[in-house]
Every structure is written in C-alpha cells, then in structure tokens.
Amino acid sequence: MRARLANLWDSFRSSFWFVPTIMALLAIALALGTCQLDELIARSNRQLSWFSTTAEAARSTLSSVAGATIALAGVVFSITVLTLSIASSQFGSRLVRNVMSDSIADLVIGQYVGTSLYCLLVLQTIREGKNGTEAFTPQIGTAVGLILGLICMGMLILFIHHVATAMQAPTIITAVARDLDLAVDRLFPERIGERPDEETEQNLTTEEIRSELSNNNMTVPSHSEGYIEGIDGESLVSLACQAEGVIELLCKPGDFVTRDKLLARIWLPEQIEKTEDLTISYINSVNRVIIVGPRRTPRQDVGYAARELVEMAVRALSPGINDPFTAMSCIDRLGGSLGRLVERSTPAMIRRDSESVPRVLITRADGFAEVLNQSFGQIREYGASSTAVSLTMLKALTDIASHASRPDDLHAIDREAQALQTAFTSQHAVESDLEQFQSQHQQLLEFLDSND
Incomplete structure (x- = not known):
C-alpha cells in the first residue's frame, strides 16, 4: 500500500492540476472566512479605519483584481507550454516530467486562479442597501483581495526569473542528478540495518532456498501491459505469510510486461490444496501489489x-x-x-518475515x-x-x-x-x-x- 501511495504522490507532484485545485479550495475557504468576519464586524457596529471602503470602491477593486489575475493565469499557462515544448525538443520528452516536477508554474497558476476565484466570491456579497435590503461592504474581504493581487504581481516576476533559469542545461542536469541521488539513497540506503538472521542469510542463496521448497506452486501472470512502476515489498511479504509459503519474483521495477507474462511464482506447502478459487485470489493479490503503468519512474528504478x-x-x-x-x-x-x-551495500535478495522465515525471493535486481x-x-x-x-x-x-x-x-x-x-x-x-x-x-x- 505504501508503494502505491508513493507512486500516486509522484504522479500528483508532476501534474499541473493538483496544486491549483488545492489552492482553489483554500481560496473558497478564505472567502467564506473573511465574509463571516466582515458580517461579525458589521453586526457589532464597529469601524475599521484601515480597511474602510465603499461598496463602489470594493466592487471596482475586486473586479479589477479578478480580471487581471485570470488573464495572467492564461499568460503563465502559455509560457509554461512553450517552455515544455522547448525542453521536449532539446532534452527529450521523458525529461518533461522533471521540468514539471521542479516548475513553480502550478503554484503560480494556482495563486492566480485562487485569487480570481476569491475575488469573485467576495464580490457577490456586496450589497448597496437598495429596495429595503441591508447594505453590506466586505471591508476585510476587499483588503485581503488587494493583498492577494499584490502577491500575484510579485509571483509574476518570480515566475519569469524561474523560467529564465530553469531552461538552462546546467539547471536541468542538476535536477535530474538530484533525482538519481534520491533514488540511490532510497533503494541503496547507507545503513540497511542489522538483521537477526544476517549470519544465516550469508550462507543461503535463492537457489538453495528454492531447492528446499515443495513442488506445490502456482504461476502469476500479468493482468495488464506496461512498465512496472513499483512493487510493494511489505504487502508481498504479508501475502506470502498469509499463504504460508514463499513468493519468487520473476520481474523487477522498470521491466516491460505484456499481458499474461509471468510476474511471480508462489510456492505453497504440500498440505495446502491448490483450488481454483485460491489460485485466482492469490493471482489477483499479487497483481495488486505489482504496480504496472504507462511509463518507467525513478521511484524504485535506479x-x-x-x-x-x-x-x-x-x-x-x-x-x-x-x-x-x-x-x-x-x-x-x-x-x-x-x-x-x-x-552502498546491495539490499538482500531474500526478504524475511518478523520470525526470520524466508518469504520473498528476488531473482532479478539492478x-x-x-x-x-x-x-x-x-x-x-x-x-x-x-x-x-x-x-x-x-x-x-x-x-x-x-x-x-x-x-x-x-x-x-x-x-x-x-x-x-x-x-x-x-x-x-x-x-x-x-x-x-x-x-x-x-x-x-x-x-x-x-x-x-
């Protein structure tokens, strides 16, 4: 489960919709909060001299900020698409993921969209008190909208500076090298940790463990086609414990698998009857643990x-x-x-459970x-x-x-x-x-x- 969540987070981090969506939701919450605060101040008949404004001035200010920020969002989006096009043609389309992950374009677009949405929501609360309705001018809401507009101006300058530096070859090389260093630290940690079975494991190989297993086994074919983006090792060990057997992995992250290609082999004890329902259950469980997607990722693939x-x-x-x-x-x-x-030391090719019983055999690893x-x-x-x-x-x-x-x-x-x-x-x-x-x-x- 942890590997799937990490893989999902990587896809969110390299997308352009995740951060703007979060910031739009925050803008809605901020608009509701400032309006509630303005209503409390209005009911208390208190005047805030610093935030005092008229309904006409508030409407003009919020309308201007909303229109300017949504227009700037379109400009930033156009520049971003042009930047990605240049990066794809000069450095390769596979590096677009790195450019998107390190870009602040999603943050800037989120700021602009959120500010525009905030101003529109606050704008519709303005009432001038005609036809018997009570007048209401969101003084704090207008001031916050003006502050957000000023922040947007500063972020435009920051974005232009970022684009000017991000497309330089040394910057992109540094970002890609940082991904490689993170993959090395993640997959080959400096201290793998002392295991209670360390001395025993040094004298055992996957072939020796396999020779001690029974002939009661089942193969696990792939249900989908694509690249293996990750394997949830903890879930695989838990599944082997549940089956009271050993799972032999026949693939590794980064491999391209076709439908029905063998992913693993499950070795069961002799006394367990290999029924059709049990086979289908284990095959589906292993396929859920092995994450297959449309592209390779550096999460588990150094x-x-x-x-x-x-x-x-x-x-x-x-x-x-x-x-x-x-x-x-x-x-x-x-x-x-x-x-x-x-x-770095190479991680163990034999993964064991909490009682030091071999549960997963890794036959292929980089x-x-x-x-x-x-x-x-x-x-x-x-x-x-x-x-x-x-x-x-x-x-x-x-x-x-x-x-x-x-x-x-x-x-x-x-x-x-x-x-x-x-x-x-x-x-x-x-x-x-x-x-x-x-x-x-x-x-x-x-x-x-x-x-x-």
Whole structure:
C-alpha cells in the first residue's frame, strides 16, 4: 500500500492540476472566512479605519483584481507550454516530467486562479442597501483581495526569473542528478540495518532456498501491459505469510510486461490444496501489489534515473545538436552519483518475515555493474569519437573507482574502461590524442590493480 501511495504522490507532484485545485479550495475557504468576519464586524457596529471602503470602491477593486489575475493565469499557462515544448525538443520528452516536477508554474497558476476565484466570491456579497435590503461592504474581504493581487504581481516576476533559469542545461542536469541521488539513497540506503538472521542469510542463496521448497506452486501472470512502476515489498511479504509459503519474483521495477507474462511464482506447502478459487485470489493479490503503468519512474528504478542523464548526454552528442559540453556535464553528474552507489551495500535478495522465515525471493535486481553498463555503455557508443567526452568518461570512471572496494565492482569498472579504450582507439588516429588517453587510462589501471 505504501508503494502505491508513493507512486500516486509522484504522479500528483508532476501534474499541473493538483496544486491549483488545492489552492482553489483554500481560496473558497478564505472567502467564506473573511465574509463571516466582515458580517461579525458589521453586526457589532464597529469601524475599521484601515480597511474602510465603499461598496463602489470594493466592487471596482475586486473586479479589477479578478480580471487581471485570470488573464495572467492564461499568460503563465502559455509560457509554461512553450517552455515544455522547448525542453521536449532539446532534452527529450521523458525529461518533461522533471521540468514539471521542479516548475513553480502550478503554484503560480494556482495563486492566480485562487485569487480570481476569491475575488469573485467576495464580490457577490456586496450589497448597496437598495429596495429595503441591508447594505453590506466586505471591508476585510476587499483588503485581503488587494493583498492577494499584490502577491500575484510579485509571483509574476518570480515566475519569469524561474523560467529564465530553469531552461538552462546546467539547471536541468542538476535536477535530474538530484533525482538519481534520491533514488540511490532510497533503494541503496547507507545503513540497511542489522538483521537477526544476517549470519544465516550469508550462507543461503535463492537457489538453495528454492531447492528446499515443495513442488506445490502456482504461476502469476500479468493482468495488464506496461512498465512496472513499483512493487510493494511489505504487502508481498504479508501475502506470502498469509499463504504460508514463499513468493519468487520473476520481474523487477522498470521491466516491460505484456499481458499474461509471468510476474511471480508462489510456492505453497504440500498440505495446502491448490483450488481454483485460491489460485485466482492469490493471482489477483499479487497483481495488486505489482504496480504496472504507462511509463518507467525513478521511484524504485535506479536504472531509469540514470537513464535520464544518459538520454541528455546522447542527445547532446547527436549531429543535430552537437553539444559535447552538456554531455560532459551529464557524465560528471553520473560519475558523482555512481560513486555514491558503489559505496552502498546491495539490499538482500531474500526478504524475511518478523520470525526470520524466508518469504520473498528476488531473482532479478539492478546493482552497480548493471547501472554502470547502462550508463556509460550508451554514452560510449556515441561519444567515443570525441576526445573531450572520452577523457571525461575516463576521469569519471577513475573517480568512481576511488569509492569502490568490492572486487566485482572494480572488475566492472575495468571492463568499462577497456571497452572505452577499444572504442576510442578505433576512431582516433591523432597521436597526441591517443597518448593523452593512454596516459590517463594507464593511471586508472594502476589504481584498479592497487585496490584489487
């Protein structure tokens, strides 16, 4: 349930309707509150000199603020759409999610729509006392409307400044790299925590646990088609406890699944009869735990978070854009994030319940080696022809190696460095470039040998 709520919050955070809706509701509540306060003041026959105004002046002020703010909302919306169009064409459509998440456009639009709605609601309470009706002028309501209008003017200046800075490549690269760092911290925490079964788990593998299970099992096909956006691990362990068995996951976040593709296998005790109703119930429960959607998200998929930086680098290296400096910035950020990743311990592939009984077997998961290959492998394919980009990649690999301690991780870095050397040598004939690359590559090899 927690994973589904987190995934839902991510979709809200990257939308343009959520914040304006909340602010519109707050504007309605504020309008009702100020009108109630004005009525209390009117019944007490008290006069507030600072807020004193006439019905005609109040109507004119509120009408002007309401009309100006709703017009500005249209201007902000137009600028936002233009900004997203530029970001999509220059950096890739998948990065629109990052631009939308970090944009203050939804806050500005919400402020304008909320202010206009507030002024309209307060405006309709004004009465001039004709035909026997009691006169009523919302003095506090008018003053609050004027203050909201002044805030809107300031937010317009803030929005223009934000747009001018948000579309710069370094700003977008920083935002995407922050998503990658958050994914690393979320999926590979610095301290995974001491488990009571730690020593036992070190001597067990998923294959050994699977060999001890009975032949009473059922497969779980997918009910929908799309990308796996997340898996609720806690609910999966609870479901395995309920079944008194073990669930073997055959997929991971980021995988594309088709309808009826196997998602998991449930191993049941021999004494439990596998009836049709029980099978359908467990299959539906697992499908509810595994969240399938139209796109990959970085919530539980660190590979996709790195891929966003890779996409920016690859597009920058295309002949149509030819911007190696943006690619080099992306490589620097990838090197920093992967340097943090290589320091982290890999989460357990065997998840246990509160009594240390194995309940979930994870057969596929992205680790450091997979993310490194997915990141630098694609950039190498398009950037090996550039000396500056290749040297930046070699420097990033050296920085990552300085954080690595496990032999498998050092070998993965060595493989990537050897592949980069092969690609660079095959595309360059200038002796000075080759010498510069070989010198830096030799330093990396010596560092790897000293730590192996």
